[in-house]
Amino acid sequence: MSKIKILIADDIEETRNVIKKILSLDSDHFQVVGEACNGEEVLNVIPKVNPDVVLMDINMPILNGLEATERITSEFPKVIVIIMSVQAESEYLKKAMFYGAKEYIIKPFNFDALVSTIKNTYDKYNEKLAKQVVNEEPSYDGKIMTFYSSKGGVGKSVLAVNTAIVLSKEATKKTLLLDLDLQFGDISMLVNQYNKKTILDIVEDAQLNTYENIKPYLYSYNENLDIVFAPRKPESAEYIGKDSVEKIVKILKKHYEVIIIDTGVNFNDSTLHVLDLSHTILFISTMEIVALKNTKLGFGVMQSLGYEKNKVKLIINRFNQNYGISKAEVETAFKDNILAMIPEDDKTVCMSVNKGQPFCDSTKYYKDKVGKAIQVMCKELVK
Ligand SMILES: Nc1ncnc2c1ncn2[C@@H]1O[C@H](COP(=O)(O)OP(=O)(O)OP(=O)(O)O)[C@@H](O)[C@H]1O
Ligand SMILES: [Mg+2]
Structure with a gap:
């Protein structure tokens, strides 16, 4: 289970230290991700540390706890505010709840009171969220x-990007x-x-239970196409487990008509899952003999995984008649599993890759033979 991430907001350092100490006694469940000594600082720190819960003193300088609570509720609606107050004055606490606090706790408190208040509030709130998912x-x-x-x-990535663009624009999927x-x-x-933002940010920061939580991490390429980018550093891959990928895909499936996935060459659990x-x-x-041989072997693996014949389609990329293997030979080897033959077009593709402008986004892309071939292939895909 992931830990509840807590931000402590109190103007008295000693109080913050006491709370930290209490929470460190149950470090399996709690993680203090930040501290703040006034309401303004809380608002600055929240986007940096993404807390689940803010423990908020009601009386703080600059911006007091009540106003800060009101702003958190409107600017960061997923963050749970629990008010801490020495005044057992019901008026104050009523106000805090009115401003959007989910719970309050009266100071001084002991270990049991603090731990159970946070856990109960967090669970109650998450149950509500789970119902919203349903x-x-x-x-x-x-x-x-x-x-x-x-x-x-x-050419997986080049074809994935351009296919996604054509499907989103022409097929308006x-x-x-x-x-x-x-x-x-x-x-x-x-x-x-x-x-x-990348998938690493999703896995590290977002609760993987609603589309609303994942949406801020998607890049909107055009009106119909959103993109989830891969992490910037190779070593980050190990932090993105199959379970997280599974949850993300499950949520996204409900919100898109088509999900195009680009994969790497390593055959890991997440790849197998998707x-x-x-x-x-x-x-x-490609038309190279080594690639064709490995592809044939790959088709064999897919068959042994029990995939239906129609599920796996071959796309020959960089198709060129002059490379010593004929179209007929490829057709004999792969028969009706061939979906498309995308021609080689060094100038168009290389230029597009170097500029970071997918060739299928040019208004005249279907005039390039490679763009035209992708357009035809997309029609097949949405049939
Ligand atoms: N139809 C094509 N015509 C000419 N060049 C192409 C074509 N398709 C892809 N390329 C070239 O091949 C290069 C590799 O393509 P891409 O990065 O899409 O391959 P990949 O399979 O995703 O590679 P990796 O396995 O490393 O992820 C591209 O940078 C592009 O220059
Ligand atoms: Mg690639």
């Missing part, structure tokens, strides 16, 4: 289409592009967006 309008059952290959560098190449994901580079969930696996290969 009530969230069950809009879509998004089709998951996963780009996969058994050899790196064959509400589309999500999820970069699950957790180590070396480069979708952010392909759309020229750096320093945006392959299982996929409606279609778009297996990418």
